[in-house]
Amino acid sequence: MTLKLGVIGTGAIGQEHIRRCSKVLQGAKVVAVSDINTESAKGIVSRLGLEAEVFANGHEVIASSAVDALIVTSWDPTHEEFTLAAIAAGKPVFCEKPLALSAEGCRRIVDAEIAYGKRLVQVGFMRPYDAGYRALKKVIVDDEIGEPLMLHCAHRNPTVPENYTTDMAITNTLIHELDVLRWLTEDDYKTVQVVFPRSTKKTHARLRDPQVVLFETQKGIRIDVEIFVNCAYGYDIQCEVIGETGIAKLPEPASVQMRKDAKLATTILTDWKDRFIDAYDVELQAFINDATAGELQGPSAWDGYAASVAADACLKAQESGAIEAVELPPRPAFYNR
Ligand code: NAI
Ligand code: NAD
Ligand code: ISE
Structure with missing residues (x-):
């Protein structure tokens, strides 16, 4: 099975993660991207020759029926909003650090995940x-x-x-x-x-x-x-x-x-990017494998909260x-x- 990924935020690390999920790792495909700078999202799709739809905003990526799981690589202040929306949609989400800008924000994510009843969040602690x-x-x-x-x-x-x-x-x-x-x-x-x-x-x-x-x-x-x-x-x-x-x-x-x-x-x-290049590969391959198997095991929302x-x-x-x-x-x- 191929895990269909939606990526929100195509800046420095968003582009790196899209490259590794498309060209290096196994079992996933980037099918949707979004960035408030739409040109940046279009640019990476065209440079890598991907068959991925460019959406006007992150919530459309989360809602898309083509998307199985999310990668959130937008600016720090946007992480909480997109992670909560992914949980509400019942989709696994890899969110770059920090999970939210405050402990209070992380706690809202922890509470939403517990209410959902199953782990859906992996934090980008590589x-x-x-x-x-x-x-x-x-x-x-x-x-x-x-x-x-x-x-x-x-x-x-x-x-x-x-x-x-x-x-x-x-x-x-x-x-x-x-x-x-x-x-x-x-x-x-x-x-x-x-x-x-x-x-x-x-x-x-x-x-x-x-x-x-x-x-x-x-x-x-x-x-x-x-x-x-x-x-x-x-x-x-x-x-x-x-x-x-x-x-x-x-x-x-x-x-x-x-x-x-x-x-x-x-x-x-x-x-x-170079110092931890192998660690990013390993953490995202683990996310792809675990999301496909239906059980996330990497750094959790609780780790993000702590x-x-x-x-x-x-x-x-x-x-x-x-x-x-x-x-x-x-x-x-x-x-x-
Ligand atoms: P960046 O500034 O290069 O990229 C952020 C991107 O998010 C920009 O392209 C921006 O247009 C986009 N963006 C902002 N708000 C958005 C929204 N509402 N919807 C869609 N796109 C939006 O930043 P960089 O360095 O790529 O960092 C992004 C995140 O990754 C940060 O949270 C940062 O903390 C994290 N990061 C993690 C690293 C790690 O080692 N795990 C290394 C570098 C960054
Ligand atoms: P960046 O500024 O290069 O990229 C952020 C991107 O997010 C930009 O392209 C911006 O346009 C986009 N963006 C902002 N708000 C958005 C929104 N609402 N919807 C969609 N896109 C939005 O930053 P970066 O260096 O790529 O960092 C991105 C995230 O990754 C940060 O949270 C950062 O902490 C994290 N990060 C982690 C590591 C790591 O080692 N784990 C390294 C770098 C960055
Ligand atoms: C960046 O966002 C990272 O996460 C890097 O790993 C870190 O070294 C850097 O200081 C952050 O800005």
Whole structure:
């Protein structure tokens, strides 16, 4: 069976996901697309030579009888609306992160999915599908470094556009760590504080950059995450786990080591598309397989909600400068894995 996909949002990642679902992965076909910039939607359909209908808006894609499942890759503020509409239509939906802009918005999705009675939502948290993060988790689970005590992490982008603001460092960027560190440590956050070092000259008036986010988890692990989205030199994701008997570090992406011109060098990637290219393939193939089988298993609406509860506390901590509590309600039995 071929899963017929409708894609809402044909910007950077929308085009990447359409390409991979059409040219790389098995078992799916993109039959409908939409973007508020209709030319962008038409452009990708024609460049890839797809037989896909271009709709004027996302709700028409969701309603189309030709569409079995949805991929939501439009701007962050639109995710909640389209995901709720997909649930109302009873169609599986892969929604890019963040699931919604606030925990309240994610909770509406969780409640709608529980009321529907079956999982229909997978959130685009791809790092748990990344081979490096999986290897790091195996080291912890196999007890090779004892219990984790501290984590030092960094999320660095070379540059961001002018419309990227201080809050987006949390809701759009740190949201990946908010998810993957829960998964990695099998723990939840207890408190958070955000501190602002001296800002880089490369930022603008509405973005404080870099930021350092400090967590304590329920088990007492201390985590520091540096978010630096105008770091200039590359796209660089770091994660180091300090355990009782050893230290484990996220592997660097493979790169040829060169001795040349009196230097020893390896390349640092500059684009998130390349850094996690394999993980995006694996997460979407899993969505296609699971939606076809009628049972989603990837990052759930609850995972999206848990990350957003932590994100809301981070936003509060950005404003207050104080240590803020992260209060995640107990997970409903519906999401027990
Ligand atoms: P983008 O700005 O390149 O694309 C967003 C697209 O959504 C634009 O083409 C815009 O016209 C369209 N759009 C906005 N509102 C719409 C609506 N109501 N209906 C239809 N289309 C609409 O942004 P980008 O980088 O592709 O990001 C899109 C989403 O993907 C964001 O939510 C972002 O957080 C997420 N993302 C996830 C990544 C990951 O690693 N998982 C990486 C990059 C982005
Ligand atoms: P983008 O700005 O390049 O693309 C967003 C697109 O959405 C644009 O083309 C815009 O026109 C369209 N859009 C906005 N509102 C819309 C609407 N109501 N209906 C239809 N289309 C609409 O952004 P992007 O980098 O592609 O990011 C898109 C989403 O993917 C974001 O939510 C982002 O957080 C997420 N993302 C995730 C990752 C990841 O690593 N998982 C990476 C990049 C982006
Ligand atoms: C982008 O939306 C992503 O999701 C990337 O993975 C992240 O590194 C970047 O900071 C976001 O803007």
